[in-house]
Ligand SMILES: Nc1ncnc2c1ncn2[C@@H]1O[C@H](COP(=O)(O)OP(=O)(O)OP(=O)(O)O)[C@@H](O)[C@H]1O
């Protein structure tokens with residue numbers, strides 16, 4: 165279904181991600197704005213949560229790096245790594261024992277998982293006629309909503325914690341056949357949420373409704389979340405930031421996945437130089 169609230173709170177989400185306001189403050193500001201009208205930024209300033217100057221600086225920086233996913237970018241040669249990978253995924257999808265769910269992870273934070281999984285989802289759906297759902301299961305540092313310009317509010321944790329209906333949380337994208345389930349508005353007890361029976365049931369239901377589930381996840385270290393998630397999926401793709409991640413830690417990541425009986429479908433060598441903002445969420 166189409167989620168009309170989609171882009172309304174994007175700015176708020178960017179400010180939460182950048183650590184300037186809390187989720188509770190955003191919720192309060194959204195309610196206040198509903199009463200008095202005006203822009204969300206102005207409401208946040210009026211409530212004293214943040215200065216107008218900080219908002220301007222953060223938005224400039226973050227919007228430049230959020231790289232909204234669109235069709236045009238898929239034609240760029242920069243994405244040949246994703247085309248290479250889709251061949252092996254295609255083989256796995258059409259094998260005798262076809263895979264129905266994929267997870268993208270990395271050894272350590274900020275290797276380009278969310279960037280890679282977004283493009284991979286776009287490429288896979290544009291090349292194959294499969295109903296695909298991209299799920300942001302990085303509940304601690306969600307960012308798929310930013311890549312697609314969607315709302316974080318109606319998402320996975322809202323279904324799991326607040327019993328929101330899943331149909332209210334399946335966001336459309338510009339790619340026909342590709343829907344997104346954003347991470348949702350809560351980020352506490354993430355490991356327990358991902359390991360819950362409710363999550364298992366939900367994944368089971370989504371597998372019935374879609375041909376392919378693609379999960380973005382947190383890094384393998386230092387958290388248990390993505391290891392847990394690997395038990396839901398048929399295959400894992402490991403993103404490695406070229407020239408940055410040490411060989412030993414990549415090997416450890418491979419061993420961790422093998423220990424959990426995770427099937428590694430392939431790797432993405434994220435070659436491009438980019439500035440990674442400092443985060444302390446993990
Ligand atoms: N190949 C690339 N080209 C340009 N920018 C990139 C590329 N890969 C990643 N980035 C940018 O680098 C930053 C970090 O990437 P991304 O969010 O995908 O990493 P991540 O592994 O998901 O991080 P986290 O562990 O925090 O979830 C983002 O601003 C993203 O847009």
Ligand SMILES: [Mg+2]
Nearest residue numbers: 277278302307
């Ligand atoms: Mg990410």
